[in-house]
Amino acid sequence: MSDSTFFVDVIVPLPLNATFTYHYDGGRNIVPGMRVVVPFRNKPMVAIVRNIHHDCPTDYKTKSIYDILDLVPSIQDSQLNFWSWIANYYQCCIGEVMKAAVPTSLRLDGDALISVSEEVEVETQNEWSDKYREIYYYALGDKALKLSKLIKEFGKKNVYSIVSDLVQQGVFSFDSLLTRNKQVVKMVRLAKEYQHERTLEIIMRGFRRSTIQLDILSLFYDNISRSGDSSISFSLSEIKAKYSYSAIQALIKKGVVEKYDQSIVLDENISSTTNNLPILSLDQERVYKEILSSFFTKQVALLHGVTASGKTEVYIRLIADCLKQRKQVLYLLPEIGLTTQIVRRLKSVFGNKVGLYHSRISDRQRMELWNEMLQYDPKVEDGPCQVILGARSSIFLPFKHLGLIIVDEEHETSFKQFDPSPRYNARDAAIVLAHIHQCKTLLGSATPSIESYHNALIGKYALSTLDKRFNDVALPDIVLADISESKRTKSMQGSLTPELYHEMKEALSNNKQIILFQNRRGYGLWVQCRDCQWTPKCLHCDVSLTHHKGDNALVCHYCGYKMYMPKICPTCSGSQIHDIGFGTEKIESEIAALFPQTKLLRLDLDTTKKKLAFDKIVREFENHEADILIGTQMVTKGLDFSNVAVVGIMNADALLNFPDFRAYERSFQLMLQVSGRAGRAKGGGKVVVQTSDVKNPLFMDVIHSDYVGLYRNQIRDREQFCYPPFYRMVSLFVKHKFQNYVDQFADQLAQILRQQFGNRVLGPEYPLLSRIQNQYQKQIILKFGPSDSVSTSKKRIQQIIQFLNQNSEIKGVTVVIDVDPM
Ligand SMILES: Nc1ncnc2c1ncn2[C@@H]1O[C@H](COP(=O)(O)OP(=O)(O)OP(=O)(O)O)[C@@H](O)[C@H]1O
Ligand SMILES: [Zn+2]
Numbered sequence: 023m024s025d026s027t028f029f030v031d032v033i034v035p036l037p038l039n040a041t042f043t044y045h046y047d048g049g050r051n052i053v054p055g056m057r058v059v060v061p062f063r064n065k066p067m068v069a070i071v072r073n074i075h076h077d078c079p080t081d082y083k084t085k086s087i088y089d090i091l092d093l094v095p096s097i098q099d100s101q102l103n104f105w106s107w108i109a110n111y112y113q114c115c116i117g118e119v120m121k122a123a124v125p126t127s128l129r130l131d132g133d134a135l136i137s138v139s140e141e142v143e144v145e146t147q148n149e150w151s152d153k154y155r156e157i158y159y160y161a162l163g164d165k166a167l168k169l170s171k172l173i174k175e176f177g178k179k180n181v182y183s184i185v186s187d188l189v190q191q192g193v194f195s196f197d198s199l200l201t202r203n204k205q206v207v208k209m210v211r212l213a214k215e216y217q218h219e220r221t222l223e224i225i226m227r228g229f230r231r232s233t234i235q236l237d238i239l240s241l242f243y244d245n246i247s248r249s250g251d252s253s254i255s256f257s258l259s260e261i262k263a264k265y266s267y268s269a270i271q272a273l274i275k276k277g278v279v280e281k282y283d284q285s286i287v288l289d290e291n292i293s294s295t296t297n298n299l300p301i302l303s304l305d306q307e308r309v310y311k312e313i314l315s316s317f318f319t320k321q322v323a324l325l326h327g328v329t330a331s332g333k334t335e336v337y338i339r340l341i342a343d344c345l346k347q348r349k350q351v352l353y354l355l356p357e358i359g360l361t362t363q364i365v366r367r368l369k370s371v372f373g374n375k376v377g378l379y380h381s382r383i384s385d386r387q388r389m390e391l392w393n394e395m396l397q398y399d400p401k402v403e404d405g406p407c408q409v410i411l412g413a414r415s416s417i418f419l420p421f422k423h424l425g426l427i428i429v430d431e432e433h434e435t436s437f438k439q440f441d442p443s444p445r446y447n448a449r450d451a452a453i454v455l456a457h458i459h460q461c462k463t464l465l466g467s468a469t470p471s472i473e474s475y476h477n478a479l480i481g482k483y484a485l486s487t488l489d490k491r492f493n494d495v496a497l498p499d500i501v502l503a504d505i506s507e508s509k510r511t512k513s514m515q516g517s518l519t520p521e522l523y524h525e526m527k528e529a530l531s532n533n534k535q536i537i538l539f540q541n542r543r544g545y546g547l548w549v550q551c552r553d554c555q556w557t558p559k560c561l562h563c564d565v566s567l568t569h570h571k572g573d574n575a576l577v578c579h580y581c582g583y584k585m586y587m588p589k590i591c592p593t594c595s596g597s598q599i600h601d602i603g604f605g606t607e608k609i610e611s612e613i614a615a616l617f618p619q620t621k622l623l624r625l626d627l628d629t630t631k632k633k634l635a636f637d638k639i640v641r642e643f644e645n646h647e648a649d650i651l652i653g654t655q656m657v658t659k660g661l662d663f664s665n666v667a668v669v670g671i672m673n674a675d676a677l678l679n680f681p682d683f684r685a686y687e688r689s690f691q692l693m694l695q696v697s698g699r700a701g702r703a704k705g706g707g708k709v710v711v712q713t714s715d716v717k718n719p720l721f722m723d724v725i726h727s728d729y730v731g732l733y734r735n736q737i738r739d740r741e742q743f744c745y746p747p748f749y750r751m752v753s754l755f756v757k758h759k760f761q762n763y764v765d766q767f768a769d770q771l772a773q774i775l776r777q778q779f780g781n782r783v784l785g786p787e788y789p790l791l792s793r794i795q796n797q798y799q800k801q802i803i804l805k806f807g808p809s810d811s812v813s814t815s816k817k818r819i820q821q822i823i824q825f826l827n828q829n830s831e832i833k834g835v836t837v838v839i840d841v842d843p844m
Contacts, residue, residue: 055095316484329698349425498707546601
């Protein structure tokens with residue numbers, strides 16, 4: 023090796039707890055954050071440079087880097103530091119963080135499906151080298167192509183840089199056809215100068231012999247004469263399928279027809295920039311000023327504002343301030359669904375300065391935003407990199423001049439990623455990210471998490487409160503309806519108590535809208551044979567299957583296992599298999615029967631599987647195209663409908679009976695959030711909470727919308743029973759497909775942990791679900807108090823797991839670590 027040899031430590035996107043060292047003497051410039059191709063376990067793969075040095079490893083012989091893909095780093099230093107923090111805090115591998123953080127189009131994942139997303143004109147192809155052309159044509163001919171196959175075919179040397187280049191140009195993409203086609207549709211229309219019957223007639227005469235081309239033109243002609251719309255367009259794929267690709271291609275070449283992209287992403291069609299900042303109410307103005315001045319002394323502020331108090335307007339004001347200083351803002355939301363309405367509100371003020379980032383936009387769009395952010399210089403230009411609105415993964419974007427992070431609905435548990443690793447909480451990680459960028463974090467909620475509120479009360483965070491709705495609109499009137507009593511007096515209408523039924527009738531007669539909340543989707547909760555009580559269960563998980571009547575199927579909500587709804591009971595041959603309990607689907611059919619004149623919409627996982635379905639349902643309900651919206655948790659958060667007068671919580675008991683120390687907190691949050699959808703614009707909202715447990719003290723806090731009351735009760739329990747925020751938790755899941763392996767291993771693990779940590783160790787116990795997807799699992803929980811060093815303890819836990827994995831006679835057991843479990 024010569025003097026010009028460098029050693030390069032890289033991160034590979036695998037669950038491995040180390041960086042790996044390679045050498046390089048190719049003379050090109052390498053800096054941390056660049057993507058390089060390295061041989062790893064005899065396969066080439068894209069890795070990220072972490073470190074460059076001259077220390078030759080002594081214990082093994084390094085291999086050489088194959089290729090460098092970047093001229094400038096794709097990952098910034100600040101991001102690498104952030105990755106390290108996540109890996110360390112959440113006890114995962116930095117490679118897992120890399121995998122979660124970087125879009126596939128940049129990682130060039132060898133196992134991801136790659137496809138040609140844009141056919142390239144011959145002229146452009148002529149400028150390519152032979153290798154480019156070969157790879158391109160190979161990809162055109164293979165519908166299920168993986169990068170790894172291209173490597174086998176073309177050798178590892180150049181493939182990566184060529185594919186990387188083609189991906190950057192948009193020729194190749196890693197999006198499934200499904201997602202891509204849903205984003206933009208290739209359309210064809212007549213070129214401007216031919217958009218006229220007369221002109222078209224003339225040119226059609228010149229087409230006598232090429233009949234297919236003539237057929238296509240006739241299609242336009244007929245449509246124009248029928249509809250009079252000369253700018254009529256058709257989707258390219260439709261034309262290709264009906265006629266021929268070469269014919270339409272020829273017409274495009276002749277300039278008669280033109281091709282264009284039509285975006286069907288609703289968000290992009292939003293008319294942009296009005297630049298009118300909201301005029302804040304006095305209360306909002308006060309809070310805005312409080313927050314600004316608190317940022318002089320505090321890193322984090324919590325805005326506790328009741329539902330419809332106009333927290334969003336306060337955020338908008340703070341965002342505007344940041345933009346004035348040419349700084350970026352990250353606006354985090356717990357769920358993609360919520361971005362629908364917020365993005366419209368943000369775009370109406372900030373126009374195309376707003377960028378969207380979440381798992382439902384295509385990988386290519388993610389890469390494009392990433393690249394744009396890397397090159398972005400906020401000092402000189404405007405662009406979609408200034409306000410990023412996104413779900414939790416947007417904390418991984420390459421921010422350059424971050425000025426503020428807003429975490430809206432900060433109490434939401436969906437900020438926490440559970441599977442796969444990294445099991446991070448985006449709210450908590452955001453605070454660290456802000457620290458790295460030396461900027462501030464604003465948390466907002468109508469029902470803050472106990473942890474955040476506690477931090478505010480002890481002075482760690484600043485606290486600002488909006489205790490009235492905007493415009494002095496009254497908070498909704500929340501009443502309880504006793505299901506047991508109504509059942510006893512036989513006055514239930516299906517699953518509606520007379521109270522709820524009455525309120526609904528009245529609302530409908532006043533032309534108002536209604537939201538019904540049920541926390542389970544599907545038809546019934548499960549089915550049972552009347553004769554022998556047989557209940558079908560999932561083959562792979564320890565749960566009963568849920569009936570989905572629309573599909574005539576029984577479905578496992580944990581692994582997706584599906585079977586037909588049997589007509590006859592397989593154990594006793596009885597024919598009376600019936601539904602127990604009710605899910606959203608059953609409520610929908612009941613309500614349709616009770617209120618036959620009304621139009622219903624259902625919002626749950628089943629109705630929103632398609633990409634834009636959520637937006638569509640929300641829009642339809644906003645436009646009052648339906649009177650009643652029935653849904654799961656999806657209807658509870660953040661949505662802003664002005665005409666909703668009544669909210670019904672179908673069964674509050676199902677929420678309360680959850681065996682978790684956060685059950686009360688969550689039930690309260692959920693009930694108050696869903697209640698908050700009622701009477702937002704004019705007041706007079708009514709919320710009916712149906713329960714069989716009217717005496718439950720939690721309902722007193724709910725009825726009075728008394729967050730502080732709830733907090734006081736909860737914080738006492740938390741302290742007494744050693745839960746967060748006083749204690750920190752680490753949860754371990756021991757998993758294997760044999761139950762006795764899990765039992766034995768978990769016992770051994772708990773025993774060693776107890777030697778080390780004593781009574782901080784709880785369990786092992788079977789969690790609520792003892793088997794998921796053929797894996798049995800047992801849980802061990804560790805609790806660390808104020809005087810414990812959590813970071814050393816976490817390291818110790820890792821060592822113990824490693825030790826046991828190596829020394830136990832039981833092999834093949836997985837132990838999943840979840841830090842700060844939710
Ligand atoms: N200063 C203002 N000027 C005009 N309209 C406002 C103002 N403040 C709030 N509103 C309107 O009041 C409604 C409720 O505000 P917003 O959605 O921001 O409340 P929120 O506090 O975020 O509620 P939630 O916690 O329920 O999401 C919105 O339709 C918003 O446009
Ligand atoms: Zn299952």
